[in-house]
Amino acid sequence: MAVSVDIDKVSKRFGEARAVDGVSLRIEPGELFFLLGPSGCGKTTLLRCVAGFYTPDGGTIRIGERDVTQLPPHVRDTGMVFQSYALWPHLTVSQNVAFGLEMRHVARGEVDRRVAEALELVRMTDRAKHKPNQLSGGQQQRVALARALVIRPQCLLLDEPLSNLDAKLRLEMRAEIRRICKEAGLTAIYVTHDQKEALSIADRLAVMHEGRLLQVGAPREVYLRPANRFVANFIGETNFLPAEVAEVGGGRVRMRTAIGILESAMPAAAVTQGSRVTLSIRPEVIRFDVPPAGAPNVLTGTVHDTVYLGEVAQHHVRIESREGGGDMQWKAFDLNPRILARDRVETARIWIAPEDVAVLTE
Amino acid sequence: MRRSTAWGIFLLASVILGVFFVWPLARVISGGFFHEGRFTLRYLIGVFQNPIYAEGLRNSLLLGLGTTVLAVGIGLPLAWLANRYEFPGKTWLTGLLLVPMILPPFVGAIGLQQILGQYGALNTALGLGPVDWLGQGRYFGVILLQALGLYPILYLNAAAALANVDPAMEEAAENLGCSGFRKFRRITLPLIMPGLFAGGTIVFIWSFTELGTPLIMNYTRCAPVQVYDALKEIGSNPFPFALVCVMLVCSVLLYTASKLLFGRQAYAMQSKAAVVFAARRVTGWRALIVALPFVAVIAVALLPHAGVILTSFAAPGSWYRSVLPEVWTTGNYVEALGHGMTVGSIRNSLLFSGLAVLVNVGLGIAIAFVVVRSNLRLRGVLDALAMLPLAVPGLVMAFGYLALSSMLSNTALVKGSVPLQHLLDVRVNPTLFLVIAYAMRRLPYVVRAAVAGLQQTSVTLEESAANLGAAPLTVVRRITLPLIMANLIAGALLAFAFSMLEVSDSLMLAQRMDYYPITKTIYELFQMIGTGKFVAAALGVWAMLFLAVTILGSSLLLGKKLGAIFRV
Numbered sequence: 001m002a003v004s005v006d007i008d009k010v011s012k013r014f015g016e017a018r019a020v021d022g023v024s025l026r027i028e029p030g031e032l033f034f035l036l037g038p039s040g041c042g043k044t045t046l047l048r049c050v051a052g053f054y055t056p057d058g059g060t061i062r063i064g065e066r067d068v069t070q071l072p073p074h075v076r077d078t079g080m081v082f083q084s085y086a087l088w089p090h091l092t093v094s095q096n097v098a099f100g101l102e103m104r105h106v107a108r109g110e111v112d113r114r115v116a117e118a119l120e121l122v123r124m125t126d127r128a129k130h131k132p133n134q135l136s137g138g139q140q141q142r143v144a145l146a147r148a149l150v151i152r153p154q155c156l157l158l159d160e161p162l163s164n165l166d167a168k169l170r171l172e173m174r175a176e177i178r179r180i181c182k183e184a185g186l187t188a189i190y191v192t193h194d195q196k197e198a199l200s201i202a203d204r205l206a207v208m209h210e211g212r213l214l215q216v217g218a219p220r221e222v223y224l225r226p227a228n229r230f231v232a233n234f235i236g237e238t239n240f241l242p243a244e245v246a247e248v249g250g251g252r253v254r255m256r257t258a259i260g261i262l263e264s265a266m267p268a269a270a271v272t273q274g275s276r277v278t279l280s281i282r283p284e285v286i287r288f289d290v291p292p293a294g295a296p297n298v299l300t301g302t303v304h305d306t307v308y309l310g311e312v313a314q315h316h317v318r319i320e321s322r323e324g325g326g327d328m329q330w331k332a333f334d335l336n337p338r339i340l341a342r343d344r345v346e347t348a349r350i351w352i353a354p355e356d357v358a359v360l361t362e
Numbered sequence: 363m364r365r366s367t368a369w370g371i372f373l374l375a376s377v378i379l380g381v382f383f384v385w386p387l388a389r390v391i392s393g394g395f396f397h398e399g400r401f402t403l404r405y406l407i408g409v410f411q412n413p414i415y416a417e418g419l420r421n422s423l424l425l426g427l428g429t430t431v432l433a434v435g436i437g438l439p440l441a442w443l444a445n446r447y448e449f450p451g452k453t454w455l456t457g458l459l460l461v462p463m464i465l466p467p468f469v470g471a472i473g474l475q476q477i478l479g480q481y482g483a484l485n486t487a488l489g490l491g492p493v494d495w496l497g498q499g500r501y502f503g504v505i506l507l508q509a510l511g512l513y514p515i516l517y518l519n520a521a522a523a524l525a526n527v528d529p530a531m532e533e534a535a536e537n538l539g540c541s542g543f544r545k546f547r548r549i550t551l552p553l554i555m556p557g558l559f560a561g562g563t564i565v566f567i568w569s570f571t572e573l574g575t576p577l578i579m580n581y582t583r584c585a586p587v588q589v590y591d592a593l594k595e596i597g598s599n600p601f602p603f604a605l606v607c608v609m610l611v612c613s614v615l616l617y618t619a620s621k622l623l624f625g626r627q628a629y630a631m632q633s634k635a636a637v638v639f640a641a642r643r644v645t646g647w648r649a650l651i652v653a654l655p656f657v658a659v660i661a662v663a664l665l666p667h668a669g670v671i672l673t674s675f676a677a678p679g680s681w682y683r684s685v686l687p688e689v690w691t692t693g694n695y696v697e698a699l700g701h702g703m704t705v706g707s708i709r710n711s712l713l714f715s716g717l718a719v720l721v722n723v724g725l726g727i728a729i730a731f732v733v734v735r736s737n738l739r740l741r742g743v744l745d746a747l748a749m750l751p752l753a754v755p756g757l758v759m760a761f762g763y764l765a766l767s768s769m770l771s772n773t774a775l776v777k778g779s780v781p782l783q784h785l786l787d788v789r790v791n792p793t794l795f796l797v798i799a800y801a802m803r804r805l806p807y808v809v810r811a812a813v814a815g816l817q818q819t820s821v822t823l824e825e826s827a828a829n830l831g832a833a834p835l836t837v838v839r840r841i842t843l844p845l846i847m848a849n850l851i852a853g854a855l856l857a858f859a860f861s862m863l864e865v866s867d868s869l870m871l872a873q874r875m876d877y878y879p880i881t882k883t884i885y886e887l888f889q890m891i892g893t894g895k896f897v898a899a900a901l902g903v904w905a906m907l908f909l910a911v912t913i914l915g916s917s918l919l920l921g922k923k924l925g926a927i928f929r930v
Contacts, residue, residue, distance in 0.1 A: 053533055073536040074545075080537040086530035090552040099548075100538030151538060 002187045003064030003154050005050065008102040010059035011211075012045050021211035032181050033234060034198040035191045037208035038234065044159055045189045050189060051157050052076045063154050071257040074103075079148030080157040083164070085133070085140045087132035093143050094119065094128040118150035119143075121180060138169045139198070143176070149184065154186040156181065162197065170194075174201050175341055195235045199223060207231045221294035225266065232280040239286075239330045241279040243359075245271050253359060255279065258321045259328055263296040264357035271359060278360040285356035286317070286332035288348060297352040301330070304346075313337035317350060367834070368736035371728045372744055379747050384800045386762030387754065390610065393603030393765055400860045405604035415588065415605055422585040422609070425504055426570030432509035433565045437516030438558065438661055442546075443656070445524040449640040449649040455656040461513045461803050462663045464909040465670070466863045467511035468574025469884055469902040472505060472895060473669020475578075475616065476681060483669075487685045500581040507579070508569045515568075516561040523557025525551075556624030563620045564712055564752065567613045571755030574865040574881070584756050585609060587865070593870060596768055602761070610758045617753030618687045667906065673856060674901035678892060694900035697893065703875055707883035710872075714793065714879055715861035719799035720807075722857050723850060724806030725801075727843075732815040733809075748809045751802050756866040759803060763795045764788065796879065799867040804857035811853025815846030855916035859909045880905050 003315055005027040012020040019320050020042045029034045035043040048054045050061055052073030060069045068076050081099075087096050094115050101111045119125045122142035132140055141161060148156060161177070162170045178201040181188045198205045201218040204215040207230075215227040226232035227241060243255035243262065253264045253271055262279060271277060291298050305316040319328040332350065387769045394405055409415045444456050462470075506622045527550060535541075563746045573586040581587070585605055592602040644652055674694050676687030678793075698704045726748075732738060733745045751759070770776055771787035784791040819842065828834070843850075868881040878886065880901060889896035 051537060052535075053536075072541060073533065074539045074541040076537075077539075078537060080534065082530040082534060084528055084530050086528060086534040088531060088534075088549060088553070090555075099535070099540070103539035135875070147534075157537075 002185050003275065004029050004062075005048070005187060005189065006062040007050070008060045008062075010056045012042075012049055012050055012054055012056050018042075018211045020049065022059070023208075023211070023213055025206060025213065025216065026061075027187060028203075029187055030185050030187045031203045032178060032190065034202040034203060034205035035189065035208055036193070036195060036198045036205050036235070038193055041208040042211040043193075043208050045211075047157055047159055047189060049189045050155070051078050051080050052280075075091050077151070077153055078155045078157050079151055079153030081141075081144045081159065081161045083160040085144040085164075087140055087143055087147070089132055091131075092128070093124065093130050093132065093135070096132065097147045097150050100147065105152065111358045114150055118145070118146040120147065121183075122176075127324065128271055132188075133149060133347060137165050138173065141165060141173060142176075145180065146289070149180065149186075152184075156186045158188065158190040160192055161190075162192070162194070171199070177201065197322060201236070201240060206235060206333075209234075211317065225358060226360065229280070231276055232358065232360060236280050236282060237331060238280045239328075240351065241281065243277050243279050243330065244299065245275050245277060246275055248273060255359075257298060259319045260322055261296075263354045264355070264358060264359050265354035266358055275361070280358040280360055281330070281352055282356065282358075283331040284333040284335065285352055286330065287351050287353070288332075288334055291349075291351040295351055296354055299350050299352075301350055302347060303332075303348045308337065317348070364417050364834070365738075368732050368738050368741075371732050372736075372738060372740065375725060375729050375732070375744060376747070379802075380918055383522055383747075383751065383759075383802050384765045386759065387610070389765040389769065390606050390758060392605060393600060394607035397600070397606075399817025406607065408601060409604045409608060412601070413583070414583075415533075415601065418583055418585040418588045419585050419605070419608060421501070421581075422570055423612070424565045425508070425576075425584060428501075428505040429508040429512060429569035429820070430503060430562050430566045431806055433513040433516045434562060436509065436513040437561070438520050441517050441520035441524055442656060443652055444521060446641055447649075447652045448643040448653050450645070451653060453652060455660065455825070458515060458660045458664075460658065460913070461660075461667070462511050463514045464859075464906050465511070465667055465902065466865050466881060467507050467572065467666075468578045468865060469670060469881075469898075469905070470511060470666025471507050471575055471578040472666075472884075472888060472899060472902065473659060473671070473673055474666040476501075476669045476673050477665055483681075483685045486640045486683055495721065501581055504575050504579050504581050505569075507575050507666065508572055508665065511575075512568060513659075515662070516558075519557045519564075520554060522918055523554035526557070529555050530703075559620050563616055566616060567755055570612065570868070571609055571757040573757055573869060574885065577869075577885065589757060590763055590870065593764065597772075606758050608762045609755055610641045612730045613755050613758070614753050615748075617823060625755075635858045647757045650716055670899045670902045670906070673896055673905045676896060686784070694893070694896045695904075698897050698900040698904065701882055701897060703878065703886070704897065706876065707878045707880045708900070708904070711862050711879040711881075714796045714800055716862050717926070718804065719854050719858045721797065721801040722805055722808040723854050725805060726812045726853065727850070729809050730812035730816050731838075734813055735821065744812075745809075749806050751804075752806045756799075756864065756869075759799055760867040760870040760881050763799055763867075767792075767795055767871075788871050792873065792877050796867060796871050796877075798872060800861040800864055801869065803864065804860050807857045807860070808850070808853040809842070809894070811849045811856075812846060815849030816842070818849075819845045826856060852916040859912040861907065862909060862912075901928050 007023055007025040007027075010020055010023050011018065011319050012239050023042075023046060035046060044310075045054060049056050050063075052068065052071060056069060057237075060067055062068065063076065063078070064108060073118075083246045088099075091099070096113050096267055097115045097118055100125045106114070115128075116125065119128055122145055124139060124146060127139060129137060130161075132143065135143065144161070158177070165173060166177060172196050177190075190198075204216065204218050205222060207214045207222065209230050215222055215231045222231065223235055225237075226235065232238045232240075236270050241257050241259070241262070243257045245253055246256045246261065248256040248271060249274070255264065255277065256260050257279065264279070299319055301317040301319040303315045303317050307314040312335050315334060317330045317332050319330060366765035395401055395403070397404070407667045409419070439461065444452065446797075475482065479485075487913065531553060532545060532549055535545045540548060554652070571586050573590055576582070576584050576587050577590070582591070585608075589602050589605055590600055595776045596602065674688055675690050675692065677689035677691040677693065681687040728742055729748050732740050733748075768787060771783065776786055785794050788795050823845065824837050824841055826839045832840065864878065864879070865881050868879045869885060872878050872882045875886075884901055884905075886897045887894040887901065
């Protein structure tokens with residue numbers, strides 16, 4: 001039965017450094033939850049607090065109904081996949097997988113059956129008798145997953161499980177991990193710094209920075225409505241633009257900026273006239289086609305430095321400041337690019353739908 | 363590295379190892395298995411049928427096993443504690459743990475007898491009668507002394523192996539519900555087994571064939587002493603040859619087994635640990651509990667040293683049935699420095715060891731270059747050959763050199779030429795053979811140190827120098843050697859220190875007083891009635907100080923990698 005994981009005001013210090021600083025979080029039963037952030041943000045520390053390798057300095061952690069804050073790791077019943085896989089080199093694949101069951105005094109026949117089942121699940125049946133160092137990285141990763149899954153843990157913990165794999169294998173394995181978690185109905189916490197991993201398979205994710213949670217939400221929500229500059233910049237790429245609110249009304253906000261009035265149909269909760277905000281405009285929402293008549297946010301810029309990548313062209317667009325405060329330099333993605341800025345600088349008309357302009361108050 | 367250069371070095375090194383290492387061994391084997399040019403097993407069978415030889419072998423095996431088990435019992439728990447806990451004074455205590463290495467166990471035996479002997483300090487202090495702590499079971503006395511001298515090798519190996527275990531390996535076990543001693547037995551122990559076995563192999567080979575300690579403890583019923591006693595008949599009696607062959611085979615088999623069971627890279631961790639293991643900091647009474655085993659082991663292990671130091675300051679005959687010497691004097695030191703035998707022996711030891719280290723460094727660098735920087739398919743063979751001296755007991759090597767020397771000096775050519783006699787006949791002048799013996803015995807240390815240095819040094823550093831116009835030798839001189847200098851110095855210092863401590867070679871090969879090295883002199887002095895023992899102790903203290911400085915120097919240079927030197 002899948003259970004929830006409740007993290008309540010958990011803090012963990014190392015000397016003076018606050019690795020985790022008062023984090024509260026509820027992970028729902030059966031949810032595939034991601035902790036996302038740059039290295040050193042505290043995500044691994046938080047995961048290790050859940051696993052029991054660190055005892056928090058403050059706060060409580062519950063797995064299901066059970067308060068596990070002070071429990072040692074070996075009684076927590078979590079299954080963890082380590083970044084280095086931590087497969088024991090002196091045991092075979094099936095011995096590695098069987099280990100947790102032996103610790104639980106599962107009967108011999110049952111052990112064999114479940115090990116076979118787990119290896120089947122990760123498609124490693126034919127390697128059962130191999131030693132870990134005879135396996136490729138992807139295979140080791142799958143054995144590590146099987147070893148964590150076979151004990152039917154209350155909660156699966158994954159610590160950057162794909163960071164040692166090459167790009168193609170990563171794509172394959174992340175779909176695989178989601179399939180397995182969903183088939184088993186597991187609650188899982190997945191730590192990564194790779195936003196694509198998080199966006200593609202998470203049910204919900206939390207962005208961490210300097211030991212705190214900056215935003216928790218579904219991938220779409222976090223990407224489209226980042227809570228602040230850090231989140232907007234960490235997940236995907238974006239262009240920032242300082243602005244001052246000129247007018248609020250009808251679900252729209254009009255803002256004064258250095259390059260003229262811009263309109264957003266996606267206002268943050270509390271903006272009032274006169275408040276200072278930051279606009280986040282993703283490179284892919286900048287459009288080069290002909291805007292509908294009367295559309296707001298139509299600008300003129302010069303395109304230079306185009307990088308052609310096949311499915312997309314990355315332009316640098318310079319937009320002149322109207323108030324003489326220096327030009328804006330924006331990054332813009334042109335999907336399925338037909339028109340390319342060649343060596344010479346081209347003037348282009350660009351526009352942004354008001355629905356695509358995110359307003360950040362922090 | 364150019365192929366022709368590599369081949370040149372390879373051939374040269376192989377010839378040197380062939381002549382100075384393989385040939386003497388071949389002499390031993392042919393002496394044990396050939397009779398008038400024909401293969402025979404009768405000497406070998408004779409050894410096992412002769413009740414005295416058979417008993418000697420059995421006792422030696424038991425000595426080796428007992429010493430190894432005791433050394434594991436001391437070294438492994440301490441290494442584990444040091445790996446897991448951080449406590450006040452840890453640096454000092456773990457450093458002091460290694461001090462026993464500065465004294466050959468047999469010199470320590472002199473001191474220990476003063477303390478634990480029938481009329482020694484302990485019995486007097488406790489007001490006991492002549493309880494013989496060592497004599498009754500001389501067997502246990504020898505084991506105790508050897509284990510107290512050799513456990514550092516095991517400790518260093520175990521500590522290095524523990525440090526190499528990816529903490530995630532143990533965390534994964536805990537995560538799956540396994541903790542405490544069970545975790546140690548199921549996960550940690552198997553993972554450190556290669557390191558433990560490597561250290562154990564060295565300790566076993568060392569103690570199995572140790573000559574000095576049983577000699578001093580007067581434990582004559584073991585194979586090394588029997589071989590030593592039979593040296594005078596080396597030309598006529600084939601049984602010592604067969605006895606030495608048996609020891610050689612045992613040692614090499616064990617060494618091979620450790621290689622086969624745990625190939626060098628077998629359990630190399632597959633990736634860098636994601637989490638750095640942090641030793642648990644303990645303070646207060648917990649720290650005391652953790653530190654206690656260290657203090658206890660150090661106290662017992664340094665007992666022989668304390669005994670030697672006290673003896674060296676005791677007026678001859680004044681430390682008998684008393685807790686401490688009754689009359690103190692520095693006269694032993696004066697006599698030690700005035701005695702022709704002692705001064706000469708210090709000079710001899712410095713000369714022999716110094717020359718041996720020069721040979722080692724030259725040969726070691728050359729071999730390491732071929733092993734690391736060439737792509738010769740046979741480079742593995744050279745590497746293995748250079749490591750093999752670790753598997754061959756010093757006693758066996760010494761016996762081989764003796765046999766070689768006796769064979770060569772019986773040829774007409776040598777008999778007719780005085781210079782050749784000085785070179786080749788150990789009865790006339792053992793310098794050449796002692797230098798070679800020291801060099802071959804410690805070659806593995808220098809090779810390992812140089813190999814490690816080269817492996818850590820990116821080849822691109824050399825390539826960029828070559829790219830800028832440096833010729834190969836210039837690259838070596840200006841770039842490579844400076845980069846691996848710390849490793850080389852450390853390896854050379856250790857080789858030097860252990861050459862100074864070399865017991866079996868020195869006892870067996872040095873037969874004329876003019877050429878006695880320190881260890882032989884200590885042994886000879888010890889046997890002299892009267893002041894001998896006390897002057898021997900003074901000389902032992904001198905050697906201890908000297909070696910302490912050398913080993914301290916190399917461990918400062920090597921840092922925590924000191925253990926790697928003692929790996930098979």
